[in-house]
Amino acid sequence: MLSDLDVQILISRLRFVRQEGNYLVFFCPFHDDKNTPNFKVHRQRGIYRCFACGQYGSVKRLLHDLAPDLYPLSPDEAAIYERLHILEDYYQTKGYVDEEILNDIQSRRGLSREVLEKSEVRFFPEGDRASPPSDDLPHFYRRFVFPVRSFNRKVLNFIGWSPYLRPRYYLPPAIPAKPYGLSQVSRNETVYICEGVFDALSFWDIGMAAVGVLGNAVPAT
Numbered sequence: 001m002l003s004d005l006d007v008q009i010l011i012s013r014l015r016f017v018r019q020e021g022n023y024l025v026f027f028c029p030f031h032d033d034k035n036t037p038n039f040k041v042h043r044q045r046g047i048y049r050c051f052a053c054g055q056y057g058s059v060k061r062l063l064h065d066l067a068p069d070l071y072p073l074s075p076d077e078a079a080i081y082e083r084l085h086i087l088e089d090y091y092q093t094k095g096y097v098d099e100e101i102l103n104d105i106q107s108r109r110g111l112s113r114e115v116l117e118k119s120e121v122r123f124f125p126e127g128d129r130a131s132p133p134s135d136d137l138p139h140f141y142r143r144f145v146f147p148v149r150s151f152n153r154k155v156l157n158f159i160g161w162s163p164y165l166r167p168r169y170y171l172p173p174a175i176p177a178k179p180y181g182l183s184q185v186s187r188n189e190t191v192y193i194c195e196g197v198f199d200a201l202s203f204w205d206i207g208m209a210a211v212g213v214l215g216n217a218v219p220a221t
Helices: 004-013 059-066 075-094 099-109 113-119 197-205
Strands: 016-020 023-026 039-042 047-050 056-058 122-124 143-149 155-161 192-194 210-212
Touching: 004 023, 004 059, 047 059, 056 059, 075 143, 075 155, 099 113, 099 197, 113 197, 155 197, 192 197, 197 210
Parallel strands: 192 210
Antiparallel strands: 016 023, 023 039, 039 047, 047 056, 122 143, 143 155
């Protein structure tokens, strides 16, 4: 349940429109709502959702972004944010698109080049094993890495997959698993739920929206 201070901060930092029962209605802060407010906050449950772009989550986490001095992260949450920031920077600066690697994935999995490019897959070589900037990064080496994005394209996590190493799938420890493929589907589509990233890509290749839940193939961390 949201406190009066929580509500005051939301109303002062977002474009408030009206109250509908237990809901506070705003213009969405994650995309251009134009003239239609689609962002709703449930006062009792403490969650938000945009019914246009699909963004959703905990109001407490949103309040941290709006007023970090009043709503600091816990040490565990701060550590997760820091690890994810390191991984995203490494993905952007060190990963690369290799034609030979793409051809290898294409032949092994029977996927089109268009779908592979849409997945934003990058390859990571051995890297500097002597002094990696994060304990997570050695698990990326010699793997194809896929970013996991939210509906509004925000990076939520990364998947590392390799036909050469075990475990084949890898998600960084201390960062919760997130469904792969969220950013590729709309809330109005029929969505097929699969296990892994390549299952989702195979559906995309035949024009069917799919999300990989990253379940049985992911080791416990």
